[in-house]
Amino acid sequence: MTNNLRFKTSKFIDETYRVSFKFNNKTYFGFKGDTLASALLANGIHLVGRSFKYHRPRGIMTSGSEEPNAIIQLHDNSSRTEPNVRATEVEIYEGLVASSQNCWPSVNFDIGGINNLLSPILPAGFYYKTFMWPASFWEKYEYFIRKSAGLGKSPKVADPDIYEHKYIHCDVLVIGAGISGIMAAKMAAKNGFKTLLVDEKSYLGGSSIYDNSEFSKINNQITSSWLEKEINEISKLENLEIKIRTSVAAFHGYNFLLARENLTDHLPINQRENKVRQRLLKIRAKKVITATGSIERPLIFDNNDRPGILLSSAIKKYIDLYGVACGENNILFTNNDTAYETAMSLIQRGIKINAIIDNREQIDSKISYEVEKNNIEIYKGYTVVDTYGYRRINKISIMKLSKDGQTVVGDKKNLNCDCLGVSGGWTPAVHLFTQSGGKLKFREEDQVFIPNVYPSDQISIGSCNGDFGLEEIIRNTLSSIKKFLDIDNSEYKTVETISGLNQSKRNIWLLPSDKSIGKTKSFVDYQNDATAKDIKLALREGFRSIEHVKRYTTTGMGTDQGKLGNMHALGIISETAGTKMGEHGTTTFRPPYTPLTFGTIVGRNVGEFFDIFRRTPIHDWHVANNAEFENVGQWKRAWYYPKDNENMHQAVQRESKAARDSAGILDASTLGKIDIQGTDASEFLNRVYTNAWSKLAVGKCRYGLMLNEDGMVYDDGVTTRLGENHYIMTTTTGGAANVLGKLEDYLQTEWPELDVYLSSVTDHYATISVCGPNSKKIVSKVIPDLDLSDEKFPHMSFKNAKIDNIKCRVMRISFTGEHSYEINIQANFGKSVWEKCMDAGKDFNITPYGTETMHLLRAEKGFIIVGQDTDATLTPIDLQMDWIVSKKKYDFIGKRSLYRSDTIREDRKQLVGLLTENPEEVLEEGAQIVANIKKSPIEMLGHVTSSYYSPNLKKSIALGVVKGGKNMLGQKLIIPMENKNINVTVADPVFLDKEGERLNAKL
Amino acid sequence: MFLINCPFCGEREQSEFKAGGEAHIVRPKQPTELSDDEWAEYLFMRKNIKGVQFERWNHVHGCRKWFNMVRDTSNDQIKAVYKMGEKPPVK
């Protein structure tokens, strides 16, 4: 390639600092200040990727975050690899490694390019139409589609970088540091507003900072020099914080915004150690000023996607900011004056312009006359009808437009070029505005959508508000900011501007061609390969809604969200459908504006910080004693304690046997505990539980069942009356927070007249449950002063006691059916009391057991676990727990629902016990229960909810819910499994000690 | 994300709150007197308005108090917040 593509004129490029980098395994050089795109262009490289569907060669198209084509993978096969990065945004550094995506075996020869030849049979909706039939083939199709399509590769190893989140509160947030953003930030900060100014680029000033043209001046200075002084001034303001490389991703309601601050991506890898890579800023601003500028529109014509075709403003930026020429034989193609600014930049550096093709018949601006003076041929009223060159453009064909712009007339003329700059005018970047809930209006004159109704305290200024001329931008920025901030002093005395540009434009959404539309490939969405033809086909097939056309053609559904072509898609739709622009609205712009890394989203919440763990006060003992843990809500609960080489089954069998034969000990600290006080506490319990509470004596405990208002079981637990007006309620481990919330809800909103106070005390107490025939002996050793006789301390009662002078509450309650005690003690003494119990139980083979054994033991007794045996569709009647539903109470939560026509049905699913024909066969929890497997479709009667092998009964036992199960005692049912049918018999859900002899045994 | 003016704590992030559905639905004093249809009306039927809606909110990660909010569901503008038992300050 030639060497004269770099011009030593840009102060943004440090030519004393050479940077080497790799692209597709080849080493290149650029300078500090280059983006990957500018460095590649300086090396004469345009072709950087392949398109999504047709695998067409694609080049760098833009110079910013709107880039649809130059999407690359950074540091492939390393821990820091990142896919789908825009080469136009990557600042190069020593050692950067980049590679093309979506091509195989190489970007220059891509086998998928055959899709381009097949394109006549790959129309819009092709995937839907072809691969959906026959349905059974989808898996085969999918394999090939995924292999040949797809963007970058996701990383295979852990990300070594650090990310974090930060909250920012400010008076004024200014998004975008172009000329209007800089002015707004200065006015805000100087008038006492705490201001934050952010910009996605690595420099301030937007496109004006490299505007060195004689044709746009402010106060008789070149725009860039005037702006430099402004930037210099604001960088010293105390009230103003400036963040570059910070891209606003989302603008939510109530001026809540998310932005990504990029801190190390521009540094060589070895300088990134121990630094935060990216920071997610959560910004709450009192006022937001959006100054996000505008995005140049491409033009839609046949083969408008070849490498070497760029936006004209990008060509200008590569020359003026990076000192890089995109080509040596340039042609500009435009419908407005913007391209003439690019032409002047090319002319100033002596870069050849072969021609300018302008859709307009009349061009009347100072800058266009100046370009003409330089002997550049301008084809007025012409359009490009085709382009040539496979890996790089080498020729274009042009034709004259008809008067109405609908067709082309006359002869075709060919012109050579190696670079084509296109300009279809400008689209205000209203993405963030609409994300915030703002409503747009359509401006006919220049066919743009601009902000209309603001949903919060915010304003859009500059070209994102549809102000395109320099004079207009400055005048409107000054007046709207003064009004918006309610300030008199604008900090700007007089600002006089000179502009050589005229705002005239000849807008044609789809440029005509001498070919029929079916034979053209005029790309509207470059990344997703959606063409004008596809959009027209979608309309012909009956699609009307823009949202449907978008999904059918995939227009605007790439990682660039169609920043370039969405407007053209809308234009083509309304032209084809004969409707007015604006009538269709726009598609929804969704966050993020540019893609975010997962690292930024999760911040520091990785590894052990991903979710909260709650540990009981006895946790360390469980760890030291080889416990396996299970997650119950946020809690880590001891699951079982394997000894030697026991598996879970063996450990649970041993623990279960020991608990019934001698003694078991369980850490029950995770049970929810709610302290209830007040003169109406008893009445309150009467209303929230199904059973009666008024007559419960002080010092007694009672099991309670809580329903939802719809009659379905919500939670259960034992509540103890500690005093006349004082109760302690226990809830399920997972339900604690919800139960408290529900009780507060009723107390505050339905029964505010009740004198009741609720406090969560779950974490205040450690709860140790000792059960089994030897539990009494063990507890009497731990608390010798406590009279454990049945007369003084019967089942379902409570005593205050002391262990080594520490107060504790002891309840004689049981979830296993064994004689058992529950010791509740201040949490920080939990572990030492547990150890005391272990010590006291040594002679009785006291066996710590986990949740799995607890579940087994209670299943033997037919005790339900809310959430395992119930699922919010079961009433207490369904659970055969009629005994706990008070007939006498006038009302309680859910009472009325227990006799709705639906809840009294006889054929509801009801809880039953299940015994397998083969006592060794253990059912799978969740397995379906049926009666008849001969008749198809097989009727599902219910499912297995709990299932264990009981070492105490020496057989398999299970609980399940079965339609009409209550009346099926003794009936045979079938559990159909993948490879066999298991015969079961419906049984009483209480498998062990129905009479409660174990519980009441004299010990 | 809303900024909600809790009547007890002041302005806080929406993430501290929990929405609790339509407001001013009073639990019947004598549920047993109601027909199935009347009870179902209380239990299940909600307006789900597009526009100005009265709804219950709970400052669940704050003062734990329930309160009422008037919100335009079409644009998420919060028109007013007021304590339980108080009359709505706007129509």
Ligand SMILES: [Zn+2]
């Ligand atoms: Zn509060």
